[in-house]
Amino acid sequence: MKNISLKRDLACTLLFTVLSIAVLGIIYPLCINAVSGLLFDSQARGSFTADEGGRPVGSTLLAQRFTDPAYFHPRPSAAGGNGYDAASSGGSNLGPTSEKLRRRAADEVARLRKENPHAPPYIPAELVTTSASGLDPHLTIPGALWQVPRIARARHISEERVTATVEANREGRTWGVLGEPRVNVLLLNLALDRQFGKAGQRAIMGDKRR
Amino acid sequence: MSIYGWAQIILYFLIILALTRPVGNYLYRVFEGEKKPLPRVLGAAERLAYRMVMVNEDREQTWKEYAFSLFVFSFFCVLVVYGLQRLQYFLPFNPQDFKGVPPQLAFNTAVSFVTNTNWQAYPGESTMSYLVQMAALAWQNFVSAGAGIAVAFALARGLTRKASQARGATIGNFWVDLTRSIIYVLLPLSIVGALFLVSQGVVQNIHPYREITTLEGVRQTIAMGPVASQEIIKELGTNGGGFFNANSSHPFENPTPLTNFIEMVLIFLIPAGLTYAYGRMAGNKRQGWVIFWAMAVLFMAGAAVSYYAESRPNPALAGLPLDQAAGNMEGKEVRFGVAGSTLFAAITTAASCGAVNSMHDSYTPLSGLVPLVNIMLGEVVFGGVGAGLYGMLIYAILAVFIAGLMVGRTPEYLGKKIEARQMQYVTAYILIFPFIVLITAAWSAVAPYGVSSITNGGPHGLSQILYAAGSAGGNNGSAFAGLNANTPWWNIVLAIAMLAGRFLMILPVLAIAGSMVSKKDIPPGPGTFPTEGFLFVVLLTGAVIIVGALTFFPALSLGPVVEHFIAHAGRSL
Incomplete structure (x- = not known):
C-alpha cells in the first residue's frame, strides 16, 4: 500500500472536479446554447408557431388541450393534474391489469361516443390511452380520420374536405422505415382555420354548446 | 406487428454491427495506441489537462491505487452534486426560483448520477435548476461514463497484457483513462450530436419557462432548458437521466423518429465498440467478436419478444369497442409507435442506460418482462459504457472455468491461468448483484413503508418493486415509474443499492485485473478451451442466462409471469 496517497488523490480530485465542472458543466452547454442560437434559433427556443394573426399559439412539438368540436383533439394526457401540463410531463404508469386504467378508458369511450x-363504431385505441409524455403532439392517421365526421359537421363542410386536409398534413416514416405515419394536431387545426375560417368564432355563432 | 417494425429493428442492428469496428479502432487508438487522433487539438487539450490536475501521464497504478483514485474521486463527486442541489436557490441559472432539493432526495440523486445509474425520484422540470442540470447532473453524465470506460480498459489490460510487456503489476492510470475518455470520445461526439439534436427540435436555452395562450385560449406553461447538451451525453454515456420527468418520450428531448433512432444508436455505440477494442488488445479480433455476438444474441431475443408481445392488445382494455391494431398504446408516443418504443426499451435496459421513450410500467406483462430480464442478467448485453464489457468479461472467465471443469483441466483465458483467487473474485462479482437486488426487493415487499409506494395492484405491484431494486442495483435507472420513489425508505435504500451495485462490483473487477496482469503466459495446448469460436458464444450466453435465470426466476414468476396469466384470464385488479 506504499504508493497509495490520500493527499495526492485528493489534490487530483479537487483539481479535476473544478476543471471538469468548468468545461463540461458550464462552458460546454453555454457554447452549445450560443451556436444553436445562431444556427437553429427557432428549434432551440421550442419550435413555436403562430396563428394567422401572428400570435404565438404553442409549440408544434407539444400537445395542447382542444375541446372545440371543430378542432381535432389530441390523445388524453396524464401530464400534470389536469393534463397537457407542459411543465409537468409524464404518463399514467397504469399497468395491464389495472382496474383504474380499464375504468378510465371506459369513461373515455363514453365521452368520445357522445361527442x-x-x-365509426370501433375507436382507435390511441384516443383513449395516455401517451408517455402526456404531451404527444400527434395522432395516427386512423386516429385523425375517426374524428372527421364531428369536425365536418361542426364546420358545416363535407367530410371529404376535412379528410383532404388530414392527408395534406400527413407525415410519413423517416427513410421509409423509422417511426409511424402521423399528423400533428396543432398544425392540422391551424390548417383547418386557414382553409375554413377560425373555429372559435364559428362556434360562438352556430354552436349552442359553447 | 408490421414489416416496418421488424425492418427498423434489423436496420438498427446492422448499423450497430457496421459501427463496431470503426468505433473499436478509434477507442483502441485513444487508450492503447501510440498515435492518438488529432494530436494538435485533442492532444494539446489532453496535456494541458494533465498539467492542470497535476497528473503524471506516464505513471501507471496498481489495481489498489487505481481503485483508490476512483473511489476518492467518486465519493467527492457525491458531495459536490449533493451540495449543488441543496444550494441551488442561492446559485445562478435558476429562473424558476426552485428551492433547495430536500436532503434525502438530494442524496439519492447525487449517488444516482455518480454511479452512472440516473435513477430519478424527482420530476426534472419542477425540481432542478438549470445550474444543477448542467453543472451537476450532466457533468456527472460525462465523468461517471468516463470512469466506467476506464475500469473496462483496466480489466482488459489485466487480461490481455503479456507478462513481458506488463510494467510491474500496474493496469493503467485512472486519471489518464478518465481524461482520455472525455477529451477524445465523449466531449467531441457530444458537441456534434447536441447540435444535431437541436436541429431536429430538441430545445437548448436558459430562458424562463414560457407562458403562452393556446389556439383555444387556454394558458399553457412550457418548460425550457439546456436540454440538447444533456440529452446527447445521457445516451452516449448510457446514463439515462432525463432533463424532463417524461425522459426521452418528451418531445423536447426526442422530437422525431430520426432522433429516436440516433439516440438508440448512441446508447450502444461505445459498448459495442469496446468489444472490438478489446479484441485488438487481446491481439486477436475474434476474441472481441465472440463477446459481441454473445451480447447480440441476447439482445435480439429480447427485442423480438418485446415487440411481439407489445403489439398485442392491452388486456386492461379488453371488451371495450376499441381498434387496438396499433398494439398497446398506453404510455407510448404516436411518432415512435410500438416498434420504436419496445426497441428503445430493450436497448436502454440491455445497456445500463435507463433513458425511456415509453412508460415501461404500462407494458403488457411479457414485454415488461424483457426490460426486467435484461437488467437482471447483469446488464452485460452490451451494457453500460465500460460496465457492459467488464461484466461480460467476468462471465467469460466463469464460462472458461465451467468448460475447464468439464474437461478436467486448469482453466485458462487468453493464455493466463484462472486460479482459485480469480474465481473467488468472479464469484463475489456475480453474487453481489442478486444479493443487493433480492434483499432490497424482499424487504420492500414486506415492509409497509416499502409497499405503500406501489401504485398498481396484484403482481404488478411486486414487479414495480423488483424493477426498482434491479434498476438501482444494476445501475440502470429506468423504472416502472408509477412507484412513488420519493420517500425516505426508497431514497435511502436505493441509494445504498446503487452505491453497492457500482463500487462493490468494480472492486473485484479491478482485483481480477491486478491479479491477472503479471501472470505468466502459457502457450495454448490440446486441453485449452478455445475462446474465439461459435462454441464459446454458446457457452457464454449459456452462462449468462443460467446464472440470471437461476437467481431471479422465482421472483419474476411471482411478478410478470403471474400477471400474464391473470391478464389473459380477463381479470383486473
Whole structure:
C-alpha cells in the first residue's frame, strides 16, 4: 500500500472536479446554447408557431388541450393534474391489469361516443390511452380520420374536405422505415382555420354548446 | 406487428454491427495506441489537462491505487452534486426560483448520477435548476461514463497484457483513462450530436419557462432548458437521466423518429465498440467478436419478444369497442409507435442506460418482462459504457472455468491461468448483484413503508418493486415509474443499492485485473478451451442466462409471469 496517497488523490480530485465542472458543466452547454442560437434559433427556443394573426399559439412539438368540436383533439394526457401540463410531463404508469386504467378508458369511450355520434363504431385505441409524455403532439392517421365526421359537421363542410386536409398534413416514416405515419394536431387545426375560417368564432355563432 | 417494425429493428442492428469496428479502432487508438487522433487539438487539450490536475501521464497504478483514485474521486463527486442541489436557490441559472432539493432526495440523486445509474425520484422540470442540470447532473453524465470506460480498459489490460510487456503489476492510470475518455470520445461526439439534436427540435436555452395562450385560449406553461447538451451525453454515456420527468418520450428531448433512432444508436455505440477494442488488445479480433455476438444474441431475443408481445392488445382494455391494431398504446408516443418504443426499451435496459421513450410500467406483462430480464442478467448485453464489457468479461472467465471443469483441466483465458483467487473474485462479482437486488426487493415487499409506494395492484405491484431494486442495483435507472420513489425508505435504500451495485462490483473487477496482469503466459495446448469460436458464444450466453435465470426466476414468476396469466384470464385488479 506504499504508493497509495490520500493527499495526492485528493489534490487530483479537487483539481479535476473544478476543471471538469468548468468545461463540461458550464462552458460546454453555454457554447452549445450560443451556436444553436445562431444556427437553429427557432428549434432551440421550442419550435413555436403562430396563428394567422401572428400570435404565438404553442409549440408544434407539444400537445395542447382542444375541446372545440371543430378542432381535432389530441390523445388524453396524464401530464400534470389536469393534463397537457407542459411543465409537468409524464404518463399514467397504469399497468395491464389495472382496474383504474380499464375504468378510465371506459369513461373515455363514453365521452368520445357522445361527442362523435357519427364516427365509426370501433375507436382507435390511441384516443383513449395516455401517451408517455402526456404531451404527444400527434395522432395516427386512423386516429385523425375517426374524428372527421364531428369536425365536418361542426364546420358545416363535407367530410371529404376535412379528410383532404388530414392527408395534406400527413407525415410519413423517416427513410421509409423509422417511426409511424402521423399528423400533428396543432398544425392540422391551424390548417383547418386557414382553409375554413377560425373555429372559435364559428362556434360562438352556430354552436349552442359553447 | 408490421414489416416496418421488424425492418427498423434489423436496420438498427446492422448499423450497430457496421459501427463496431470503426468505433473499436478509434477507442483502441485513444487508450492503447501510440498515435492518438488529432494530436494538435485533442492532444494539446489532453496535456494541458494533465498539467492542470497535476497528473503524471506516464505513471501507471496498481489495481489498489487505481481503485483508490476512483473511489476518492467518486465519493467527492457525491458531495459536490449533493451540495449543488441543496444550494441551488442561492446559485445562478435558476429562473424558476426552485428551492433547495430536500436532503434525502438530494442524496439519492447525487449517488444516482455518480454511479452512472440516473435513477430519478424527482420530476426534472419542477425540481432542478438549470445550474444543477448542467453543472451537476450532466457533468456527472460525462465523468461517471468516463470512469466506467476506464475500469473496462483496466480489466482488459489485466487480461490481455503479456507478462513481458506488463510494467510491474500496474493496469493503467485512472486519471489518464478518465481524461482520455472525455477529451477524445465523449466531449467531441457530444458537441456534434447536441447540435444535431437541436436541429431536429430538441430545445437548448436558459430562458424562463414560457407562458403562452393556446389556439383555444387556454394558458399553457412550457418548460425550457439546456436540454440538447444533456440529452446527447445521457445516451452516449448510457446514463439515462432525463432533463424532463417524461425522459426521452418528451418531445423536447426526442422530437422525431430520426432522433429516436440516433439516440438508440448512441446508447450502444461505445459498448459495442469496446468489444472490438478489446479484441485488438487481446491481439486477436475474434476474441472481441465472440463477446459481441454473445451480447447480440441476447439482445435480439429480447427485442423480438418485446415487440411481439407489445403489439398485442392491452388486456386492461379488453371488451371495450376499441381498434387496438396499433398494439398497446398506453404510455407510448404516436411518432415512435410500438416498434420504436419496445426497441428503445430493450436497448436502454440491455445497456445500463435507463433513458425511456415509453412508460415501461404500462407494458403488457411479457414485454415488461424483457426490460426486467435484461437488467437482471447483469446488464452485460452490451451494457453500460465500460460496465457492459467488464461484466461480460467476468462471465467469460466463469464460462472458461465451467468448460475447464468439464474437461478436467486448469482453466485458462487468453493464455493466463484462472486460479482459485480469480474465481473467488468472479464469484463475489456475480453474487453481489442478486444479493443487493433480492434483499432490497424482499424487504420492500414486506415492509409497509416499502409497499405503500406501489401504485398498481396484484403482481404488478411486486414487479414495480423488483424493477426498482434491479434498476438501482444494476445501475440502470429506468423504472416502472408509477412507484412513488420519493420517500425516505426508497431514497435511502436505493441509494445504498446503487452505491453497492457500482463500487462493490468494480472492486473485484479491478482485483481480477491486478491479479491477472503479471501472470505468466502459457502457450495454448490440446486441453485449452478455445475462446474465439461459435462454441464459446454458446457457452457464454449459456452462462449468462443460467446464472440470471437461476437467481431471479422465482421472483419474476411471482411478478410478470403471474400477471400474464391473470391478464389473459380477463381479470383486473
